[in-house]
Amino acid sequence: MIHTYDIIAIQEVVAGYGGSQAVARLVAQLNRKGNVWDYAISDPTKSPKYKTERYAYIWRRSKIKVVGKPWLENSVQDIVFREPFMARFQINNRRILVMNYHARKHDDQPEQEIKHFKQLYRSRYRNDRVIIAGDFNVKDKHTVFNPLKANGFRFVVENQATTLKTKCNKKGEFRNHPIDNIFYTSSLDCTIGAVLNHVRGCFDMKRARGISDHLPVVAGFMIY
16 A cells, blocks of 8 residues: 555654564565565654654655655754654655654644644744644544644544544444645645555454554655
């Protein structure tokens, strides 16, 4: 499924050595499909106890170049549980900045982190074409996103549930909350945004959750 895309942002990579190994195995599988892929894994985030994770990027080398070395955004490490993993990519001589972000869980008030992103963008990255790929743990209708929207950011999907229930309810529904999304600046032209549903039905919940309890969000952009 993911081999058709050019840049992949992954959250919740285990901070220990096993997490890095898992990403490397995924890249090896992608390489066996006939293209050459590269990847970057972050250092462990500077997080409260039991909150530390890594992030990863994977990109198709025939189309994408990484500019410099991806970095954890340490300017916000004192106000977020897991500082975002930033990377600049070059596509057709144009650059984009991707921010890979996993917010604190919903009952830890993730809006207390997200509210700072407007200032982060305006003070450091307002001249970049920015994409924020995140598990925000907040529904996209939340007012905490209004300051970013006022600065020209848009979501690629709206009100589309992305998390999986442990089992289907009586109506056969297996999706839960609309908390994963991709935000992008108006300087980018988004041509497609979707949630990839690989769940084949209620009978398939064990297999699906063995991959992840979240569904991937994808976006296509015209870069010119």
